[in-house]
Amino acid sequence: MKTCIVRRGLPRIDAVPKVTGEARYTVDLKMPGMLIGKILRSPHPHARIRSIDVSAARELEGVLAVITAEDVPGTLFAFMQVMADKHILCTDKVRYVGDEVAAVAAVDDDTAEKAIGLIEVDYELLPPVLSVEDALKPDAPLVHEDKDSNLGFEVERLFGDPDKALAEADYVVEGTYVTHDLAHTCLEVSNCVVKWDKKDRVTVWTNTQAPHTQRQEVARLLGIPRANVRVISSYMGGGFGSKLVTDMKAPIAAVLSRITGRPVRIVNTRSEEFTTAKTRYPYTIHLKTGANKDGRIVVRDMTVIGDNGAYHDKGPATINFSAMMFGTLYNVPNIRAVGKLIYTNRQMGTAFRGFGNPQMAFATESQLDELAEKMGMDPLELRLRNANHAMETTSCGAEVCGCAMTECMEIAAERIGWKQKRNGANGTVLRGVGLANMVHTGGGGRFYGYNSTEAFIKLSDDGTVTLITSALDMGQGAHTAMAQIAAEELGVRLSDVIVLSNDTDLTPYDLGAWGSRATFMNGNAVFEAAREARLALIEAAAEMLEVPAADILVEEGQISVKGSDEKHAIAEIVDHSVNEHGWTISGTGRFVDKLPEGYTIKSAFAKNIPCFSFGTQAVEVEIDAETGQVHVLKVIAAHETGTTINQVMAEGQIEGSVVQGIGFALMERLISEEGRIVNDRFLDYKIPNIGDIPEIEAVCVESEGTKGPLGAKGIGEPGLVPTAPAIANAIYDAIGVRFHELPITREEVVKALREKRE
Amino acid sequence: MEAFDYMRPTSVVDACAALREAGGTARALAGGTDILVQMREGKLRPAALVSLRDVPGLRSVRRAQDGGLTIGAATRLIDIETSPDVLRDHAALAEAASWIGSVQVRDRATIGGNLCNAAPSADTAPILIAYGSSVTISDGRDERTLPLEDFFTGPGETVLEPGELLTAISVPPAPARSHAKYYKTFRSAMDCCTVGVAVLVVFAPDSRVVEDARVVLGAIAPTPIRAPRCEEMLRGKELDTALMASVGALAAEEARPIDDVRASAEYRRVLAEVLTKRALAAADSWLQKGAGA
Amino acid sequence: MKRELHLTVNGVSYHRLIDTHRTLLEVIRDEIGLTGTKNGCGQGECGACTVLLDGEPVNSCMVLAHEADGHDVVTIEGLADGAVLHPVQRAFVETGAIQCGFCTPGMVLSAKALLDRNPDPTRQEILDGLKGNLCRCTGYVKIIEAVQAASCLLDEEEAS
Numbered sequence A: 001m002k003t004c005i006v007r008r009g010l011p012r013i014d015a016v017p018k019v020t021g022e023a024r025y026t027v028d029l030k031m032p033g034m035l036i037g038k039i040l041r042s043p044h045p046h047a048r049i050r051s052i053d054v055s056a057a058r059e060l061e062g063v064l065a066v067i068t069a070e071d072v073p074g075t076l077f078a079f080m081q082v083m084a085d086k087h088i089l090c091t092d093k094v095r096y097v098g099d100e101v102a103a104v105a106a107v108d109d110d111t112a113e114k115a116i117g118l119i120e121v122d123y124e125l126l127p128p129v130l131s132v133e134d135a136l137k138p139d140a141p142l143v144h145e146d147k148d149s150n151l152g153f154e155v156e157r158l159f160g161d162p163d164k165a166l167a168e169a170d171y172v173v174e175g176t177y178v179t180h181d182l183a184h185t186c187l188e189v190s191n192c193v194v195k196w197d198k199k200d201r202v203t204v205w206t207n208t209q210a211p212h213t214q215r216q217e218v219a220r221l222l223g224i225p226r227a228n229v230r231v232i233s234s235y236m237g238g239g240f241g242s243k244l245v246t247d248m249k250a251p252i253a254a255v256l257s258r259i260t261g262r263p264v265r266i267v268n269t270r271s272e273e274f275t276t277a278k279t280r281y282p283y284t285i286h287l288k289t290g291a292n293k294d295g296r297i298v299v300r301d302m303t304v305i306g307d308n309g310a311y312h313d314k315g316p317a318t319i320n321f322s323a324m325m326f327g328t329l330y331n332v333p334n335i336r337a338v339g340k341l342i343y344t345n346r347q348m349g350t351a352f353r354g355f356g357n358p359q360m361a362f363a364t365e366s367q368l369d370e371l372a373e374k375m376g377m378d379p380l381e382l383r384l385r386n387a388n389h390a391m392e393t394t395s396c397g398a399e400v401c402g403c404a405m406t407e408c409m410e411i412a413a414e415r416i417g418w419k420q421k422r423n424g425a426n427g428t429v430l431r432g433v434g435l436a437n438m439v440h441t442g443g444g445g446r447f448y449g450y451n452s453t454e455a456f457i458k459l460s461d462d463g464t465v466t467l468i469t470s471a472l473d474m475g476q477g478a479h480t481a482m483a484q485i486a487a488e489e490l491g492v493r494l495s496d497v498i499v500l501s502n503d504t505d506l507t508p509y510d511l512g513a514w515g516s517r518a519t520f521m522n523g524n525a526v527f528e529a530a531r532e533a534r535l536a537l538i539e540a541a542a543e544m545l546e547v548p549a550a551d552i553l554v555e556e557g558q559i560s561v562k563g564s565d566e567k568h569a570i571a572e573i574v575d576h577s578v579n580e581h582g583w584t585i586s587g588t589g590r591f592v593d594k595l596p597e598g599y600t601i602k603s604a605f606a607k608n609i610p611c612f613s614f615g616t617q618a619v620e621v622e623i624d625a626e627t628g629q630v631h632v633l634k635v636i637a638a639h640e641t642g643t644t645i646n647q648v649m650a651e652g653q654i655e656g657s658v659v660q661g662i663g664f665a666l667m668e669r670l671i672s673e674e675g676r677i678v679n680d681r682f683l684d685y686k687i688p689n690i691g692d693i694p695e696i697e698a699v700c701v702e703s704e705g706t707k708g709p710l711g712a713k714g715i716g717e718p719g720l721v722p723t724a725p726a727i728a729n730a731i732y733d734a735i736g737v738r739f740h741e742l743p744i745t746r747e748e749v750v751k752a753l754r755e756k757r758e
Numbered sequence B: 001m002e003a004f005d006y007m008r009p010t011s012v013v014d015a016c017a018a019l020r021e022a023g024g025t026a027r028a029l030a031g032g033t034d035i036l037v038q039m040r041e042g043k044l045r046p047a048a049l050v051s052l053r054d055v056p057g058l059r060s061v062r063r064a065q066d067g068g069l070t071i072g073a074a075t076r077l078i079d080i081e082t083s084p085d086v087l088r089d090h091a092a093l094a095e096a097a098s099w100i101g102s103v104q105v106r107d108r109a110t111i112g113g114n115l116c117n118a119a120p121s122a123d124t125a126p127i128l129i130a131y132g133s134s135v136t137i138s139d140g141r142d143e144r145t146l147p148l149e150d151f152f153t154g155p156g157e158t159v160l161e162p163g164e165l166l167t168a169i170s171v172p173p174a175p176a177r178s179h180a181k182y183y184k185t186f187r188s189a190m191d192c193c194t195v196g197v198a199v200l201v202v203f204a205p206d207s208r209v210v211e212d213a214r215v216v217l218g219a220i221a222p223t224p225i226r227a228p229r230c231e232e233m234l235r236g237k238e239l240d241t242a243l244m245a246s247v248g249a250l251a252a253e254e255a256r257p258i259d260d261v262r263a264s265a266e267y268r269r270v271l272a273e274v275l276t277k278r279a280l281a282a283a284d285s286w287l288q289k290g291a292g293a
Numbered sequence C: 001m002k003r004e005l006h007l008t009v010n011g012v013s014y015h016r017l018i019d020t021h022r023t024l025l026e027v028i029r030d031e032i033g034l035t036g037t038k039n040g041c042g043q044g045e046c047g048a049c050t051v052l053l054d055g056e057p058v059n060s061c062m063v064l065a066h067e068a069d070g071h072d073v074v075t076i077e078g079l080a081d082g083a084v085l086h087p088v089q090r091a092f093v094e095t096g097a098i099q100c101g102f103c104t105p106g107m108v109l110s111a112k113a114l115l116d117r118n119p120d121p122t123r124q125e126i127l128d129g130l131k132g133n134l135c136r137c138t139g140y141v142k143i144i145e146a147v148q149a150a151s152c153l154l155d156e157e158e159a160s
């Protein structure tokens, strides 16, 4: 395929505003009359609210509104409304440290802060449940008293006959793997400005990954028609899943705005971001894998127990999704996936880059190495024997499209020096190499019962191309990718394309930026819109130049005619077309991801995924046996991209993911004492900084057979899925200790080494 | 941050007077990298901050004929790590300073602030104590001088009385045939120390025998502490691997660590042992390489 | 308590009455209205608020505005020469060292300060110079490349 604009590592279209400080983020917005809102949050993990006294706060000069549950709609809310369990402001009970109790709007930050301090709440402390184990005890206190137990959600999926297969398999390994709660730590904290105007329209400026679904959520929370809500997002300082589902800031600010008649801003403090902006779900995974002597994996059986936190969010979806990936990574005939979500008096979880899959991969890919050892087989060999291949359908129904799984493994193993370095063959005792595979969606999912989107393109008579798309750019580069796809298909220069996005009044309905979805879904719609606009342009050119349409070529912003040297700027054609005939030139693209035959939401399982993306990471580590410090020396991250739309940006997605994966594996964990998070700052919640990164080689492996735009797959999440197990496997290779729990801290390494010696 | 009075005196006398007049909660403001964080978190609510910015004479490093250093309390860490005078015979101090925070932090943070803040993990304290440093304190009228190891009284607490300023730190000349080393461990490349260990070893002429030694442990007790039994064990003995191991093990015993979010007490003991051993090994390898020659 | 404050920001001098408890970051963003300088944590850990104070990088969230009284501040808005990007900015754009962009202003200023102090830094010196700037998106790989590229661009500029 000849391509001019895609595949290359062209600079992002928003690089200049970002590098000059011109780019305005939601936290940078200022509005006339804007008030500062703040939220009083529960200091207790579990307590009954006896009474709230707001009189002193109301009297403070500069305070314009103070609200409690009485002042806000009594809606119960959850991402999935059937599971609704959370009020905007707590009515009778608080369920975690950070739960919203009351709020104020004041003229400035200092006054709002002071007012919050003046609100007096009388709490009756209740015994909290702070772990899944405690929550499951028969006499455990109930997080939600209207429910029979703390079990929030349960699901089981079965393919084949796992019990029989386990009984008959030549080798079976079994283990329990534990992951912890992690913070997304977007550099721009979650924040919003809300204006409830005189026409009863509520405008929400916020950093959201999903403006259209957030619009529905805010309307639902406030009990007002959707038509009355408009969501606008700006440049966005990171998402990673934390900004998919609304939290209570938007509805609280809306009510404060309605009362005061002024726009109200609420910005998380960094501490609030750590303690209330939701976490990666901690999973405890019980897992069994069975294989036969020939090296075929015949059965996998797992039970995931997820800590839901105090309220529902994306928990059921993450459990379901991770089960789909569990079923798909290798084509295993007998599979059982059980998932349970348990309510606790802790911060709630949500989506976090990988959507349950990183937790899952830590368990499955660690266990695969354990299995290989038991079988006396090289772990790479075991994986190669079980690799998926293009155009196969797995036993759990996954329709694998283009697939470069084997190639990814070969590249990663070759470049890390697998043969030379494995099993201490490198000479230095405390070095090791390990690898892990992954599969992820490369195009969102059909979980809503559909997966579709739309895009519009118009050409102005000056030749500029305006692209209206819902593809949301939280930093991953979606706008640039969309502009590249439009420019490529339309035959214009990248600099000719202007992207308009992120205002629900302007953009077509869309599910948002998640599930590595934007390139595949929005990209397909943009491609179609560009194609339509291109046809219209060719038609206009043919008319103006009086040649057959088939002879017209469009390239790099120029129109030429086959067999002649004549060239015309696109602007000339559009100008002629618009100003001579009144023919405007535009295109509409709609992409509807076709549901497979017999699809139902309930039964679909892996058929929810329109496109799979495989990858392998190989890691070399060095361990200081005395301090327990694990140094990751090198990571080879080979990931499938279909067609790479932007080489540099795709590498950037992989590199960023790998480093988050290193944080997940070795450094990051929210620590709580009696339900209170004690490391609510970067001083003690360590994310990798520039001095912590290894040499990283991101390899984009192209493959054919994908229904993405120009053959592309999403690459937003895959890069962090296999990092942790690859590191754990490398550590095992180095020191012979198998870690079943993340993060693998210096302290744990020292402890384990000591136990091993004894 | 809550409001407070702010003064910018132009002499030590005026600064001390301002501190006294503003009352017990008034504080000196040097680089602000500790105190502003504490104020923003509401842990500290001083009625007034007395800025040292315009007080002359507090921001310099002077090296005397004998090789001793006098460091003004408001000298920035960035100036210490790059000072040729410090690098000459007290490179371990420069190195300790360079491991604090980031460039942005060290462009503001001062050595006096690091000491007066009195965090058990303060990175300049162990190495300064190992060098045998003393501090000069002024109340605007009189001065007093005391060994740095007597300066700290608890976490965040020092002997400073209201109205007093730390004005200078005196670091004695490095003894002949001596080697000093500070080691700290990090959870990420920018971190307060989980444990810090400074060791100064003075070798006897022409031998591997330790004539004198100081072992100082940081972040492992309410204040930075000397490890006298370790020092005793080293004195008069040949520094071999077995001795290093025994002294390391003893350092772990002398530590009085606590559990906190950064590490367990048990792990801190492990680190005290390892870092002590490594600092001794560094001295040994320095000697093997010709004692800095 | 308010007090007079003189500041030069990006070559423009400002003279205001400012509360003594305001930070340099607050004055730059809220009083002067330059929002390129970001607030990421308020504790000196993330470096998003980095500005150059008399040419040296500092966390403006940890500098009281009045401590900068009479001094010279450069923010990200003051780096480019009109429409011509500073070589460090150009290098960040061209190597793909930018994703969400929230850390970018601070990162760019730290990189500039590093190269001012040390025009030809080793990899380790780049890591030491930028470890006070957190980035959650890029994984830093392309940021290191950007600083290396900027060092070359500055060399070329010097030569011509």
Ligand SMILES: Cc1cc2nc3c(=O)[nH]c(=O)nc-3n(C[C@H](O)[C@H](O)[C@H](O)COP(=O)(O)OP(=O)(O)OC[C@H]3O[C@@H](n4cnc5c(N)ncnc54)[C@H](O)[C@@H]3O)c2cc1C
Binding pocket: B027, B028, B029, B030, B031, B032, B033, B034, B035, B036, B037, B052, B073, B074, B077, B099, B100, B101, B102, B105, B108, B109, B110, B111, B112, B113, B114, B115, B116, B117, B121, B122, B123, B124, B160, B164, B165, B166, B167, B191, B192, B193, C043, C044, C045
């Ligand atoms: C991101 C970050 C990372 C850090 N990393 C480290 C680290 O790795 N290691 C480490 O040790 N520290 C670290 N720190 C802490 C801090 O930077 C240092 O302790 C610094 O040296 C404090 O100096 P300062 O001038 O900023 O003190 P200030 O904050 O100005 O003052 C600290 C205290 O000392 C008092 N004080 C200051 N000077 C005097 C004086 N002359 N006389 C009397 N009292 C005085 C003040 O009143 C205040 O109570 C870090 C801080 C930050 C923000």
